[in-house]
Amino acid sequence: MAFQDWMKQANLIDGDWVGADGGATIDVTNPVDGSVIGTVPKAGKAETERAIAAAQAAFAGFRDMALMERCALLWKLHDALMDNQKDLAELLTVEMGKPMAESVGEIAIGAQYVRWFAEEARRAKGEIVPAGVNGRRILVTKHAIGVVGMITPWNFPSSMLARKVAPALAVGCPIVAKPATATPYSGLAWGALAEQAGYPKGVVNILTGGARDIAGAMMAAPEVRKITFTGSTEVGKELIRQSADTVKKVSMELGGNAPFIVFDDADLEAAVEGTMVSKFRNAGQTCVCANRIYVQSGIHDAFVARLKERTEALKVGDGREAGVEQGPMIDQAAVEKVEEFVTDAREKGGEIVTGGRRHANGGTFFQPTVVTGATQAMKFATEEIFGPLAPVFRFDTEDEAIEMANATVYGLACYAYTKDLGRAFRLNEGLQYGMIGINSGLITTVEAPFGGVKESGLGKEGGSQGLEDYLETKYVCIDGI
Numbered sequence: 001m002a003f004q005d006w007m008k009q010a011n012l013i014d015g016d017w018v019g020a021d022g023g024a025t026i027d028v029t030n031p032v033d034g035s036v037i038g039t040v041p042k043a044g045k046a047e048t049e050r051a052i053a054a055a056q057a058a059f060a061g062f063r064d065m066a067l068m069e070r071c072a073l074l075w076k077l078h079d080a081l082m083d084n085q086k087d088l089a090e091l092l093t094v095e096m097g098k099p100m101a102e103s104v105g106e107i108a109i110g111a112q113y114v115r116w117f118a119e120e121a122r123r124a125k126g127e128i129v130p131a132g133v134n135g136r137r138i139l140v141t142k143h144a145i146g147v148v149g150m151i152t153p154w155n156f157p158s159s160m161l162a163r164k165v166a167p168a169l170a171v172g173c174p175i176v177a178k179p180a181t182a183t184p185y186s187g188l189a190w191g192a193l194a195e196q197a198g199y200p201k202g203v204v205n206i207l208t209g210g211a212r213d214i215a216g217a218m219m220a221a222p223e224v225r226k227i228t229f230t231g232s233t234e235v236g237k238e239l240i241r242q243s244a245d246t247v248k249k250v251s252m253e254l255g256g257n258a259p260f261i262v263f264d265d266a267d268l269e270a271a272v273e274g275t276m277v278s279k280f281r282n283a284g285q286t287c288v289c290a291n292r293i294y295v296q297s298g299i300h301d302a303f304v305a306r307l308k309e310r311t312e313a314l315k316v317g318d319g320r321e322a323g324v325e326q327g328p329m330i331d332q333a334a335v336e337k338v339e340e341f342v343t344d345a346r347e348k349g350g351e352i353v354t355g356g357r358r359h360a361n362g363g364t365f366f367q368p369t370v371v372t373g374a375t376q377a378m379k380f381a382t383e384e385i386f387g388p389l390a391p392v393f394r395f396d397t398e399d400e401a402i403e404m405a406n407a408t409v410y411g412l413a414c415y416a417y418t419k420d421l422g423r424a425f426r427l428n429e430g431l432q433y434g435m436i437g438i439n440s441g442l443i444t445t446v447e448a449p450f451g452g453v454k455e456s457g458l459g460k461e462g463g464s465q466g467l468e469d470y471l472e473t474k475y476v477c478i479d480g481i
C-alpha cells in the first residue's frame, strides 16, 4: 500500500463512507507549498445528527460485547497501525508538515495508546466498600459513559485521536469524531483502521466540515454523554459553556505556556538537548513546548552560546526529505503570530541571537529563533507561541524562578534542569502545572496521566486515569439480606 490508499476523501457514518449531503467539499493542502492534495466532505448538522444516532444505536451491543472481544479488537487496531506505520506517517507529514521521523513516532505512540488501553480495560474495577451499619452492602461499579464526541487539533492529527479513541473503545463507548480541517486525513484514517480491525458498524464515525456546525450538533445532542477536546483554550471554554445545557462530562486538553527552568547546577549539555526537543519538536507547535526558558545567571551565557549553536544546526525543509528536523508551520496565520512575538520582543529590548525571520524556503517556513533579554513584559511571557521561537529569560534565585514560572493562567507542562534532589521536590510542590519534567524535555508517555491544571484543561489522557474519563461510577446499596 501507499499513503494515498489511506487518504479517505469521504466521511464514515454508520459504516458507510459518504460525502456531505449537499456534496460540498473542502480542499486539503500540503503546508510545504500550499498545493492541494485532495478534498474532504464539508459535513454539518444533519450528517452529525445521523452519526450520533448510529453511534447511539450501536451503544448497547458494543457495551455488552465480552470484554476480551473488545480487547481483541483493540489489538487488531494496534496491529493495523503498526503494519501501516510508514504509510500513515507519510500521510501525516504530507498534510501537516512535520518531519517523517516525528510522524513515524506519532503513529507508534498512537499504537502504544491503543495497546495500553487494551490492557487497562481489564482493570476497570469497581469496589466493595465497608458499610457503616450491619446488614448493608455497598458496591461501586463502573460503566461505559455512552456516545463520546471528539474534537481534535492539527498539531498531532493521529495521536490526539489515539488517546481518545482507545480508552473510549476499550470500555465500550461508540465515538463520533471531528478531526481538524487542516489535517483531516490522519483522522479519517482511524475510520479505515477501525474497519480493518473489524469494529461493528456505527461504533466509529468520523466527520469533516464546519467546526461550529458539527460541534454544535454534538453539544446539543443528549445522547452524547461526553465531549473530549484538544485545542485552544478559547474554543475549550466555549465548549465547556455549551456542555452545560445537557450536562455532559468534558475532558479538555487546552493551551500551555511551559516554563523551562535551567539552574546553575544543571548538566549544560543535557539542558540544551532538552530545550531543543521541548522547543523545536513539531516546529514548536505542541501544547507542551517550552514557551519561556528561564536560565540562572551563572550558567546563562554558556547555555545561550550552546543553544545558538544547536539551533543554527537545525535542518529546515520538507518533512519528507531525509534528515529534516523542522518542517513548515501549519499556515500563514501561525507564521504571522511568531513574527508578532519577535517584533514585540525586539521593541521591548530583546536581542535576536539567531533567526527571527521567515525562512528562505518561503511559504510557511520560519527560521528557528533564539531571543535573549526576554522579560515578563513581552507578549510571550503570557501568551502561547506555538512556533520555533525560544525566548531566554535570566533569573537569580529559585523563588524568583518559581514565581515567574507560575505567573500565567496556564498550567500544562513545565520543565526544570537541576542536580539538586531537594530542589526537584520543592519544584514539584511549588510549580502549578499538571506535568513536570525534571531533567527531561520530553515527558509524553502512555503510562502517565497527560493533562493540565488552571486554564490548561480538565481531565487526563493516558495512565489509568485516562480510562476513568470514559466511565461512569454507580453505587448500589443492598440492604435487608
Ligand SMILES: NC(=O)C1=CN([C@@H]2O[C@H](COP(=O)(O)OP(=O)(O)OC[C@H]3O[C@@H](n4cnc5c(N)ncnc54)[C@H](OP(=O)(O)O)[C@@H]3O)[C@@H](O)[C@H]2O)C=CC1
Pocket: 151, 152, 153, 154, 155, 178, 179, 180, 181, 182, 209, 210, 211, 212, 215, 216, 230, 231, 232, 233, 235, 236, 238, 239, 253, 254, 255, 256, 286, 287, 384, 385, 386
Ligand atoms: N493544546 C493544543 O494542543 C493545541 C493548542 N492550540 C492553540 O490554539 C491556537 C489556534 O489553533 P487552532 O487549530 O485554530 O485551534 P482550535 O482550538 O481553533 O481548533 C482545534 C479543534 O477545534 C475545532 N474548532 C474550532 N473552532 C471551534 C468551535 N467554535 N467550536 C467547536 N470546535 C471548534 C477545530 O476545527 P477546525 O479545524 O475545523 O477549525 C479543530 O478541530 C494555536 O495557535 C495554539 O496556540 C491549537 C491546537 C492544539
Ligand SMILES: O=C(O)CCCC(=O)O
Pocket: 155, 156, 230, 253, 285, 286, 287, 288, 444
Ligand atoms: O500538543 C499537544 O496537544 C500534545 C503533545 C503531545 C506530545 O507531547 O507528543
